Amino acid sequence: MKKNDSSDFSVLYVEPDDERDALFQVLVGQHKPIVLMLAEQTRVFQRPDDFTLLKLTKRRYNLTIIFVLPNGGPGALLANKNGFPVFSSMDQLADAVQAGLLTRQRALAHPTGPLDKRITAPLGDPHMVLHHGLKAQRLDPMPVDKVEQANILMEQSQKEPPKEPPKEPPIYFTNHTLPEQPALKFSTVQEHDEYSAQQYAASDRQYAASNLTLPLVFPGQSPGSPQAPQSFTTAPLGEKLAQQRQRRRSLIPTILTLAVILGLIGSFLILPHTFLTTSLASSNVPRAAAAPLIVGHAEYVSSEQVNETSSQGIADEFLVSLQGLQPPAAGKQYYAWLLGDRSQSDPITIALGTLAVTQGKAQLLYKGDAQHHNLLLNTSRFLVTEEDASVPPLAPSNDPNAWKYYSEFSSVPIKSPDNPKNFSYLSHLRHLLAADPTLDSLALPGGLNAWLYRNTGKLVEWSTSMRETWMDTRDVGFVRRQTTRILTYLDGTTFVYKDLPARGPLLVDERLARVGLLNVMGPDQQPPSYLDHIDQHLLGLLQADATPQKLRAQIDAFTAAMSNVNQWLKIVHSDAVKIVAMSDAQLRQPGTLTLLNDMIGNINNAFAGQLDPTTGQMREGVSWLHDNMNALATMDISPVKPNTTGLVSQTVAAKAHA
Structure with a gap:
């Protein structure tokens, strides 16, 4: 390199x-x-x-x-x-x-x-x-x-x-020596001698956690196992840095003197405030309920090992990051568990592995199974237990005293007049990232986010070669066929014939085009378009109780991006309708290139986004939506409150599902 x-x-x-x-x-x-x-x-x-x-x-x-x-x-x-x-x-x-x-x-x-x-x-x-x-x-x-x-x-x-x-320092460090080079000359990047094959795990997902400050511990590994990433040491910073440190040491007496003086002054200013605070604390003044303590996050992540016939590769891995932890008691170990919904009659329990606490922090990545099954389909809760270190448990303990940290997606129906189907926060999330009942009935598994991304990507594939083919050969038949395919994905198979001059055979897989990207029939269109359907569930997330401000900001950004995508694709739709209605002679005219440029440019904008040169703001596309919408499947982890019950089923707790 x-x-x-x-x-x-x-x-x-x-x-x-x-x-x-x-x-x-x-x-x-x-x-x-x-x-x-x-x-x-x-x-x-x-x-x-x-x-x-x-x-x-x-x-x-x-x-x-x-x-x-x-x-x-x-x-x-x-x-x-x-x-x-x-x-x-x-x-x-x-x-x-x-x-x-x-x-x-x-x-x-x-x-x-x-x-x-x-x-x-x-x-x-x-x-x-x-x-x-x-x-x-x-x-x-x-x-x-x-x-x-x-x-x-x-x-x-x-x-x-x-x-x-x-x-935060990443897991992977580099210490390249790059001397000053004249412009246009490449310097060879030297690899650091301290790296070993074990420190670069073959898993792609290790990069997903590379913003963490501690090595990942995979299920089945102990902190000292050879497969666990090792810590790195930094090289000496050189003579110049040593001189800077010496100068800093010479200032220490002066700084300490100033600190003592400021401390004395501050004590006189703080003392009256302390008396006032103590007085208020002893009174009966009502206080707002304290926000729950957050000690970390648990996130469903996707390996992207996907196909068009299942939900595999989506939300098929689970990443945990914790901080501010107390080490487990002597002879004990922290165990992480992924649990099914509270309402499940046969709750699922997945053992994620042990949590090794180092300086109050712990991270764990569960890579799922070999089939990359979607974990969000059947799980929605996370639990950390403190149990015997010598005999790893097969299922989480029934003893509430062993429950230490917990998080879940709410499965309680949202109280709103706009929620006739009694959807919960978890329901909306699953429709987006795991399985949507409307799509499932049309044999389109995997959730709305995946299909919006997949079908918009097909528009990019079909459009990329149209301009060159037209310029090189004037193959108008090829241009018309590719445009018809694009129009079919925009409208959906149910409605595309209204935009075609003659009813002919479909040029795409009928199943994959059953739902259109755009709404072309008004607010009562059934099935709804991908953009409209996603918007409904994003608004549903906002109706949930105590929606965090961060989530509201995220959904506002998603809504603005989808509005941009919708308008770009409407331009594509208008251009496509014009092209399929043109005769062969008209398609060979120079004006066709204007339509092709317009259509191709807006398809790429819809997929990849565009930087507005006037405002400097980024108008994001479907690729950005896809990546960031997956991050909605993130839970805040908090300590388990005293007297908590019902986190683990008393009847089937010993049953674990892989």
Whole structure:
């Protein structure tokens, strides 16, 4: 691997022999926008799971990642489908930045601006869309002026300063020595000698937890097992740092003197306030109920090992992060459990493993089973028990004194006149991320979020080759067929025939297109579109009791993003209706290219989002929605309150389900 870090971009040239693990440990340490250039026959970024991991890493570390791929190929197609900008050269990247079209990837906390005007690609403008279908070009050395130009334009196109890098150290550290290099020269990235194969677990999900401060402990491992990640030591900081420390030591007496003086002054100021506080505490003044203590979070995460016939690969893993813990008593151990719903007649119990507490913190990743079954389908509660360390239990103890920490998604029906079906918070969450009854009746398992992402991705696949085919061969039959497929996914099979000039055979799998992306028949459309249906369940989450402010902000961002996606796809729908109604002679006219550019550009906006050059705000797309909506399946963990009962069934507690 070679690296050019001399400018405001971190340009990484990935060579054929580079390993994915080594590349990702370099990525997480970058604080600049990253440009990835892949050599021919590179092994990484050739499979969908590579990009799934890259998306997760980008989200965890708030990275900006751009691909420069002169020869296109499968890597470019996968990068496009997963929402990463792709350019054929550094020149094209600089031009796109100048036009204000470079998408800066942002975290959920950034607001999503509403779509207030139609933004489409002008005729012949190839930069308005993601470029995976570009013709092969020779990769020339990067000119200094183009790199510098891209750096300057990047700064101008971003109205807000970049976010600070994460404060917590990642699991993977890198200690590269990169001397000053002239522009355009790559320096070879050296791997740290302290790394070993055991420290890079083969699991992709280990990267998902790489923002944690402690090594992950997998079920079945003890903290000292060889497979557990080891701690790392830092190298000496050098003579200059030692001199700085010496100067700091010389200031210590002065600082201590000032601290004593300020302490004496402060005591006189604080003393009257202390008396007042004590007086109020002894009175009968009513107090607001204290918020429950939060000691960590438990999150359902997805391996993305998905298919179109089941819900597998979605919410199939479980990540736990705890802090502020007291070590277990002598001879005891903390055990983590995933539990079924309170209302289940035969509750499910899944042993997640032991929690090793180090400096009050513990993390655990449960990787699910070999079939990647969706855990959220049948579980909704998390429990930590303190039990005998010498004999691991098969199920959580019935003794309430052994219950230490707990969390759950509420299964109590929401009291609202807009909730005639008595949905609970858990119901809405499952419809989004596990199984929706309407979709299940149509043989579409997996929840609404997965199908919105999957079907919008198909639009990207079908549209990418249309422009080049039309420009090279004027194959109007191909253009019409691809447009018909796009229109079928937008309308759904029930309603698409109203937009086709003649009733003909379906060109797509009928099952996969039974639900449309858009509402084309009004508020009573059945089945509802994916966008409308998701919006209903997001609003349902807001109706739950004591909805956290953070969740409200998240759902506001989701709603704004879906509004943008809806308007982009409506433009696509309008263009598609025009194209399928045109004759062969009309399709061969130059004006067809305008429609194709417009349709392709808005499909890519709907999937990957777009940076508004006027406001500097990111209008997020379906890819962002998919990634961040999965994070809704996160529970706050609190200590178990005294006299708590009913967390573990008294009749079937010994039964564990894998």
